[in-house]
Amino acid sequence: MAKMKVGLLGFGVVGQGLWRLLEMNGQELAEHAGIQVEVQRILVNHVNKNRILPADSPLYTTQWEDVVYHEEIQTIVELMGGINPAYQCIKEALKSGKNVVTANKALLAQHGMELTKLAEEHHVQLRYEASVAGGIPVLQAIRESLSANVIDSIMGIVNGTTNYILTRMTQEGSTFQDALRAAQEQGYAEADPTADVEGFDAAHKLTLLASLGFKTEVSFNKVYREGIDKISPMDIEYATELGYVIKLLAIARSLNGKIEMRVHPTMIPSGHPLAAVNDAFNAVYVTGNAVGELMFYGKGAGALPTASAVMGDVINVASHQQLSNPPAYPLHYGYSGKEVQNMDETATAFYIRLLVKDIPGVLGKIATAFGRCGVSLSSVIQKGETDPVSLVFVTHITRELALRQAVKDILLMDELVEVASVIRVEELK
Amino acid sequence: MAKMKVGLLGFGVVGQGLWRLLEMNGQELAEHAGIQVEVQRILVNHVNKNRILPADSPLYTTQWEDVVYHEEIQTIVELMGGINPAYQCIKEALKSGKNVVTANKALLAQHGMELTKLAEEHHVQLRYEASVAGGIPVLQAIRESLSANVIDSIMGIVNGTTNYILTRMTQEGSTFQDALRAAQEQGYAEADPTADVEGFDAAHKLTLLASLGFKTEVSFNKVYREGIDKISPMDIEYATELGYVIKLLAIARSLNGKIEMRVHPTMIPSGHPLAAVNDAFNAVYVTGNAVGELMFYGKGAGALPTASAVMGDVINVASHQQLSNPPAYPLHYGYSGKEVQNMDETATAFYIRLLVKDIPGVLGKIATAFGRCGVSLSSVIQKGETDPVSLVFVTHITRELALRQAVKDILLMDELVEVASVIRVEELK
Numbered sequence: 136m137a138k139m140k141v142g143l144l145g146f147g148v149v150g151q152g153l154w155r156l157l158e159m160n161g162q163e164l165a166e167h168a169g170i171q172v173e174v175q176r177i178l179v180n181h182v183n184k185n186r187i188l189p190a191d192s193p194l195y196t197t198q199w200e201d202v203v204y205h206e207e208i209q210t211i212v213e214l215m216g217g218i219n220p221a222y223q224c225i226k227e228a229l230k231s232g233k234n235v236v237t238a239n240k241a242l243l244a245q246h247g248m249e250l251t252k253l254a255e256e257h258h259v260q261l262r263y264e265a266s267v268a269g270g271i272p273v274l275q276a277i278r279e280s281l282s283a284n285v286i287d288s289i290m291g292i293v294n295g296t297t298n299y300i301l302t303r304m305t306q307e308g309s310t311f312q313d314a315l316r317a318a319q320e321q322g323y324a325e326a327d328p329t330a331d332v333e334g335f336d337a338a339h340k341l342t343l344l345a346s347l348g349f350k351t352e353v354s355f356n357k358v359y360r361e362g363i364d365k366i367s368p369m370d371i372e373y374a375t376e377l378g379y380v381i382k383l384l385a386i387a388r389s390l391n392g393k394i395e396m397r398v399h400p401t402m403i404p405s406g407h408p409l410a411a412v413n414d415a416f417n418a419v420y421v422t423g424n425a426v427g428e429l430m431f432y433g434k435g436a437g438a439l440p441t442a443s444a445v446m447g448d449v450i451n452v453a454s455h456q457q458l459s460n461p462p463a464y465p466l467h468y469g470y471s472g473k474e475v476q477n478m479d480e481t482a483t484a485f486y487i488r489l490l491v492k493d494i495p496g497v498l499g500k501i502a503t504a505f506g507r508c509g510v511s512l513s514s515v516i517q518k519g520e521t522d523p524v525s526l527v528f529v530t531h532i533t534r535e536l537a538l539r540q541a542v543k544d545i546l547l548m549d550e551l552v553e554v555a556s557v558i559r560v561e562e563l564k
Numbered sequence: 565m566a567k568m569k570v571g572l573l574g575f576g577v578v579g580q581g582l583w584r585l586l587e588m589n590g591q592e593l594a595e596h597a598g599i600q601v602e603v604q605r606i607l608v609n610h611v612n613k614n615r616i617l618p619a620d621s622p623l624y625t626t627q628w629e630d631v632v633y634h635e636e637i638q639t640i641v642e643l644m645g646g647i648n649p650a651y652q653c654i655k656e657a658l659k660s661g662k663n664v665v666t667a668n669k670a671l672l673a674q675h676g677m678e679l680t681k682l683a684e685e686h687h688v689q690l691r692y693e694a695s696v697a698g699g700i701p702v703l704q705a706i707r708e709s710l711s712a713n714v715i716d717s718i719m720g721i722v723n724g725t726t727n728y729i730l731t732r733m734t735q736e737g738s739t740f741q742d743a744l745r746a747a748q749e750q751g752y753a754e755a756d757p758t759a760d761v762e763g764f765d766a767a768h769k770l771t772l773l774a775s776l777g778f779k780t781e782v783s784f785n786k787v788y789r790e791g792i793d794k795i796s797p798m799d800i801e802y803a804t805e806l807g808y809v810i811k812l813l814a815i816a817r818s819l820n821g822k823i824e825m826r827v828h829p830t831m832i833p834s835g836h837p838l839a840a841v842n843d844a845f846n847a848v849y850v851t852g853n854a855v856g857e858l859m860f861y862g863k864g865a866g867a868l869p870t871a872s873a874v875m876g877d878v879i880n881v882a883s884h885q886q887l888s889n890p891p892a893y894p895l896h897y898g899y900s901g902k903e904v905q906n907m908d909e910t911a912t913a914f915y916i917r918l919l920v921k922d923i924p925g926v927l928g929k930i931a932t933a934f935g936r937c938g939v940s941l942s943s944v945i946q947k948g949e950t951d952p953v954s955l956v957f958v959t960h961i962t963r964e965l966a967l968r969q970a971v972k973d974i975l976l977m978d979e980l981v982e983v984a985s986v987i988r989v990e991e992l993k
Contacts (some may be wrong), residue, residue, distance in 0.1 A: 156712060156854050159714070159853060159854070160712060160713065160714055160853065160854065163714055164711075164712065167711075167779050167899075168711055264709065270854075270855035270856065270858065271858060272705045272708075272709030272710065272858075275704070275705070275708065275709050276701045276704070276705065276709075279701075279704065279876065279879075279880060280693065280701030280704050280705075280873070280876045281701065281872065281876060282593075282596075282597050282875075282876055282879045282880075283585060283589060283593065283871075283872050283875030283876050283878075283879060284589065284872055285588070285589055285592055350596045406840075408837075408840055408841075408861060411835075411837055411840050412837075423872065424588060424589065425585050425588070425589065425699075425868040425869065425871060425872035425875075426699035426862065426863065426868070426869050426872035426873075427699065427862065427863045427866075427868070427869050428862060428863070429699065429700060429701075429860075429861065429862035429863075430859070430860075430861035430862065431858075431859075431860060431861075432837060432858065432859035432860075432861065433855065433856065433857060433858035433859065434855065434856045434857070434858075437856075439854040439855070439856070440854065440855050440856050442712075442854060443710065443712050443713055443852065443854035443855035444709070444855075446711075446712030446854075447708065447709045447710060447711055447712050449712075450708075450711045450712060451708060451711075470596075
């Protein structure tokens, strides 16, 4: 029986989930994977907190050095989150010849390349399956199972909070604010929801997905990002009427040697598998040039699902330890620096909702403005007799720049009351 | 650059797909995986066939020994299908110290244990990702990424032909015969569709899924199996009305130390992610005690999707060759022989459609018969004024044996014209 001695950095929700998982399945693991995982030390900020272990547990320490430099520990599991001191701790661990398993997407999105190179230099493993989509094993799939493919695109619902909010808005007609409050009450959203709602979390995950999928060094700062806080119940209603569902999609696409990376609310056809991903569930939709379309669906967060991915990594570390050069787990193996497409040049369809004065000829004037900019329309909805009146347009696929120019022209019209919303549409098959 | 010299046994749809895949992505593979895959010999029955390579290709041989015993070949890719001579060839290859990659589910369902032990004895790898659900990397996920979980259940739509037929029947109201003909015209069904339509193919795949998921030696013969040929358009209509979709599900469940294994048409709630898996797509829905619910969706067949999985295995073989004892890829590592639940003891809900004479009191008599056997009803539909009249019942979860007894009692009633259908219902959340 192989023993794997582990040190934990951080003992919050996921850390304690890991402990519970070992209690639940430790014996099975020993039996079937032939590995006995043993937690040797646990770094905490304060021992006096209500946790799964008593405050006087001999495992606790408040000094990271006790964990990272511990002689018997072979693998460090980093679950602190945030950049510092996680960054420092992981660097020290790798330099000391320890393997590292982490779920820290923000850190990897910023320093993944450097850490990976460090791991390679010191012939140790750095694994991070839990950093994207929690329990869903999509990173190993992209890196190993799909390695014979050239990946064309990756589209993900990778943030459970925003998906929960959008699901509430769609199923119950709630406003964004009410749905956010419900998400906070359910524990799906934090008191300060910025990282989720404004798409930062999804953009971090997209950085990792794009980097692995397209084998390129990408910068988190190059991800175009737009949150869901401006989505109104009226847009949701129109989306339903048009046969769409609104999701916060993280999209990475490889096109003509460049890559697109964008996170924004997106209307997708209601019959598409991604449209059925509701509540706090996550899904990643991958298209490869041989395998075609694949979708990976499951729980993107939570103590046990995340712990499942972390422990899967620990077991993978153990079963590869025999290798003098651990397998290609770097982010940068044979990597190139592919150019990121300027957002102006990306092409999608658009949904535009305008409020205009109810004056004869206004529809013609607006339609003409679209035409002048080369934006071709696929559907128009005008309803009711209110003043101002709602005009909804869906365009064919158009360059972002052309659409912006058209909106700019429309903004100058006297008849316009408001450009109420502009939402991208992906006509997925 | 590592070279991986490969010998192909069989050069049909998937074999030629593999060749195309190497043409498409070979350079990428060399660049990013650091592996140059080279096909050295190809076993064919007859060289004079219209294939991607000319009949005089020096790679062709009609003698399997030329491939299996070839000095430079490190990995044998078996794509012949069927039990013999594939079984013999793989055994010889493993004994000669070659790694083997195969997509042969029928062979593995029968001889997987033996072949796996043989691979282990000779310190070589036996990989078979393509054998279940084609391009969908579900086996690696179960075996590696989910290794920290105890798997509770695996439910799959793993046969594209029957899923295509049921999709046509649901979306167009076709009969089974018409939908089968359409599937044959589209190339989704073979001239003799028995293996697909009667569930043999799905049962082979379920054997492998259950074996890996529950870490037990299971026998293909123990899988309960029922095909889709008796499903009528009327059942599809009632299913829709009741909020269900009919799918051919392969179900493996671990319960009280025993395992259930069954392949049969199943009504599932129309809102469940599996219900949205249409046409020839496959999906596998896995529930683990830590990760919760996961779904893997994609193309379960076809030249390139299957070749994607085969080539992924070849690359995995290459990146693990350095190991003196290749990683735990046996089917039997730490395996126990779990008992298979007798079908009489399994519990599901049921849909039963009866044709009865339109006589007062008949509904009461039948309902009483159900009650006497301990079968409790959740809904009843009686419609129209035809004679005979259709009576549709949906039960609560009940033991198979109790349901059978009730049906037996009903069969004795004078008022009964026909037990038109009995279909299991899984009330998935």
